[in-house]
Amino acid sequence: MNPHVRHLRRTLPATVTLAHGGGGSAMRDLIEGVFIAAFTDSDAPLEDQACFDLAALAAVGDRLAFTTDSFVVDPLFFPGGDIGTLAVCGTINDIAMGGAHPVALSCAMIVEEGLPVEILRRVAASMAETARAAGVPIVTGDTKVVARGACDKLFVTTTGIGVVRAGAHIGIGRARPGDIVLVNGLLGDHGAAILSARGDLALDSAIESDCAPLHGLVGVLLDAAPGTRSLRDATRGGVAAVLNELAEASGVGVRLRELDLPVRPEVVGFCEILGLDPLYLANEGKLVAVVPPEEAEAALAALRAHPLGREARAIGRIVETRPGRVVMETRFGGERIVDMLVGDQLPRIC
Amino acid sequence: MNPHVRHLRRTLPATVTLAHGGGGSAMRDLIEGVFIAAFTDSDAPLEDQACFDLAALAAVGDRLAFTTDSFVVDPLFFPGGDIGTLAVCGTINDIAMGGAHPVALSCAMIVEEGLPVEILRRVAASMAETARAAGVPIVTGDTKVVARGACDKLFVTTTGIGVVRAGAHIGIGRARPGDIVLVNGLLGDHGAAILSARGDLALDSAIESDCAPLHGLVGVLLDAAPGTRSLRDATRGGVAAVLNELAEASGVGVRLRELDLPVRPEVVGFCEILGLDPLYLANEGKLVAVVPPEEAEAALAALRAHPLGREARAIGRIVETRPGRVVMETRFGGERIVDMLVGDQLPRIC
Known part of the structure; x- marks a missing residue:
């Protein structure tokens, strides 16, 4: 997204409609009004494709780590977090478990028609807050909307990239007697x-x-x-x-x-x-x-x-x-x- | 996954059950029996986290590209392809549109309880075939199962990484009069x-x-x-x-x-x-x-x-x-x- 389209933002309706997943102006309004609004304080803008300088990554370590997870937790909100905090922490943790420093996340949402936009806003806000506190920006995303009944409210898939610290060789098959x-x-x-x-x-x-x-x-x-x-x-x-x-x-x-x-x-x-x-x-x-x-x-x-x-x-x-x-x-x-x-x-x- | 667990593979039931998303041995059987079986001819094994040598990536170009897309197409199979071919091609194309050479994909599946395992096998097979023909391996993944009625059969989220060729500066905001x-x-x-x-x-x-x-x-x-x-x-x-x-x-x-x-x-x-x-x-x-x-x-x-x-x-x-x-x-x-x-x-x- 870019400044030229910003001024076109319209007021969002109270609930998500199928048009919000259609690739047209309604989708743009939703992405701008909810996701860009939440995520732009991150280090990088949300684009169709995010880019990272390879030389800067190579300064952190010698290998790139790459991992993905879908989140379908029910209920969406629970004591101590919500599907958004879970999706950010879960993928950061998968990256970290390889001995890698997480660099960035992507976020793909599948939304049920009729979901209150306020719910999406709350989830986006906690994703943004968790990502910011962790120092791992959400840099790219996708939104699909399916008809009422075709999914249960909201599913979130986050994918992470990170850089493995040089010298770390961590694996589930490396334990030895005495450890x-x-x-x-x-x-x-x-x-x-x-x-x-x-x-x-x-x-x-x-x-x-x-x-x-x-x-x-x-x-x-x-x-x-x-x-x-x-x-x-x-x-x-x-x-x-x-x-x-x-x-x-x-x-x-x-x-x-x-x-x-x-x-x-x-x-x-x-x-x-x-x-x-x-x-x-x-x-x-x-x-x-x-x-x-x-x-x-x-x-x-x-x-x-x-x-x-x-x-x-x-x-x-x-x-x-x-x-x-x-x-x-x-x-x-x-x-x-x-x-x-x-x-x-x-x-x-x- | 690793060779030690291979011999434990059991016969899969005809349909996916909630246990297949539970993190236990049923999930391992499903992942091994369907996804590993389809994807292991790819260049890299399917692991929780995939790793790439940063120096090798830097030899291809100067920037890393990163993009994600969820696929919810209905019906799952259609003339000319299925949700699997779409998920592989769609994310390869998003990477390519930034002037990047696609390096690898991740694949996160959300499966409805009761989906015939045969459907998953067919989708995994066409993902594997499309990825292999494109020279872009599927290197990591995730599987969640939700109860009957909580999603419509199968949703697939693919995320891609790629390397942007040096000198390419492509963007939706770069068109000029005369082009x-x-x-x-x-x-x-x-x-x-x-x-x-x-x-x-x-x-x-x-x-x-x-x-x-x-x-x-x-x-x-x-x-x-x-x-x-x-x-x-x-x-x-x-x-x-x-x-x-x-x-x-x-x-x-x-x-x-x-x-x-x-x-x-x-x-x-x-x-x-x-x-x-x-x-x-x-x-x-x-x-x-x-x-x-x-x-x-x-x-x-x-x-x-x-x-x-x-x-x-x-x-x-x-x-x-x-x-x-x-x-x-x-x-x-x-x-x-x-x-x-x-x-x-x-x-x-x-």
Whole structure:
């Protein structure tokens, strides 16, 4: 968009119509009135195609990272965030988990006809605010509108590019026996917040989503523990899914200690009532890090010194025995296998 | 994904279930059984995050291009393509229109519970085939599943990265009086094909979508006409929308000659029956190029020598008069304003 068309902006109607996805002047009005209005304080203007100087990127690191995620969370707004904060944080975190510094995001919206424009404005505003606070601008986008009933309100797909720091070699298949498993804080808040926000459980809880961008935290972690083997944000499927993937991919066993798992008492209670396991609950601001033993202490100290890692903890270790398996030493001294679930405990959690 | 988990693949059920979007083993089975199976012949494996050597990118050009598009076309399959070919070509074309060489795509799918897995396989296969033929691998992806009724079958969001060739400065605001407006072929085929594929018109037509990746064509065009000012693929809103945006953004007038517009007789007939105008119909393999007058002949010759530009034609010129307006000299010697529509003539055209 450009200054020549700015003065043509008309007042938007109260709800989104099919014409807003049609490529004509109504779409332009919507994009200008909602998205440009929210995103232009970012570092770059919103265009059909965004451009970055390759030499400037190469000054940050040696590899370009590229990742995408769709967000279909229900409800759109929940304690601690909304689909917009989730879409920005989720993709920033996917980039960060490769040891990369996030550079920019794209944002593609699929909107249901009839959605109040005010809802779009609120989502765009929280995307813009989250992106600005994270220092990662939203630089390009797309909007499609489908007829009433053809989608549920709003889906958002964000894609990110980033630059991997030179020397970082992080992967889900790199864990080795002896390594230590860390998490940066309390588990299960996002899953519990969404479930309680759906309201059909008539549970009154004050649990908020932990939705947060983790690239700053990863930065301090990698400074302190440059030998970090694996990083993964524990979203759908929770810490259990991450550790099962890691055990399989690395051909190692993982041993957890139940007593070391940091879970908020409200989430423990919530899970007990509903028969859920916090290890499987989704998080949106929690990472699992596997670090070599000699760097574990420094890694933990670095995480704890960061606002998003105050409750960081070592929750287990990588072992040779039972490769491909995650085993938990229970609080009663027994042990049980933490298997991968077939699906999530909850649909549309992110 | 990695070899360790390969042997665990189970037989997929006939339809997609909510568990396939849950982050657990069912999702892994779906991703492995459908997407990895289709995409692994690409140059890079499908991972959570894909990586590219920045030095290798910098050898191709000086700027990184980044663009995204969601596809919600209805029906999913139509003469000449499907949502998969569209999603691959559409994003390749957005990258190419900035004068960039496309490097890779990401693919995020939102799937309705109950969709036959066979449909996903067909879409993944045509994405893979189109990407392979174009030389642009699909390197990363995401899959979400929503409950029956929460989306209409399947939405696909592709995001692309590319490298802009050094020296290319192409933009919608760069047209100048005297420049020549070219198109690379017959207009309106995609819009007509989709409309007729919907079947509710009981029109029997053999019109196929023109869906095609245009980066090769753009390459030969820029070799022949390095001073090219503007390039835009004429998708939603058709050639009329592109030229109106260009007229406004560049602060110039555009004059078209109706007699020079290349439209297939079947599409002319189709439009006459339905009261549509081919200038507003969507294309998925057609670009509008604005080139300086001294390069117009070479540009046209280069387009015509390429398989996707055989019917290329000069359709008009950029003028000083009536800035912001597109005016057509009609076949009867009169003139009319080609305005921007409020919306598209057809929803869910791409």
